[in-house]
Amino acid sequence: MIEKIVDETIDTIIDSIDEKVVDYMYEFGDYKESDDRFIHDRELITRLVIKQLYFRMIKYVDKK
Numbered sequence: 001m002i003e004k005i006v007d008e009t010i011d012t013i014i015d016s017i018d019e020k021v022v023d024y025m026y027e028f029g030d031y032k033e034s035d036d037r038f039i040h041d042r043e044l045i046t047r048l049v050i051k052q053l054y055f056r057m058i059k060y061v062d063k064k
Contacts, residue, residue, distance in 0.1 A: 017053075021046050 021042055025031050031038050 014050075017049055018042075018046060021049060 025042060025045065
């Protein structure tokens with residue numbers, strides 16, 4: 001049961017990150033359509049966001 005809750009939570013967080021990245025790319029970026037550049041940048045930005053989130057979470061866990 002705990003593993004299922006953790007897995008579902010992780011999936012939801014990742015989906016939310018992807019949605020927010022796309023939203024912010026259109027809002028703050030110079031994107032008009034989902035072309036090859038958009039897809040490449042979305043993958044890069046998503047990786048950077050997850051990497052940054054990881055480092056922030058490690059700092060948070062270390063404080064506990």
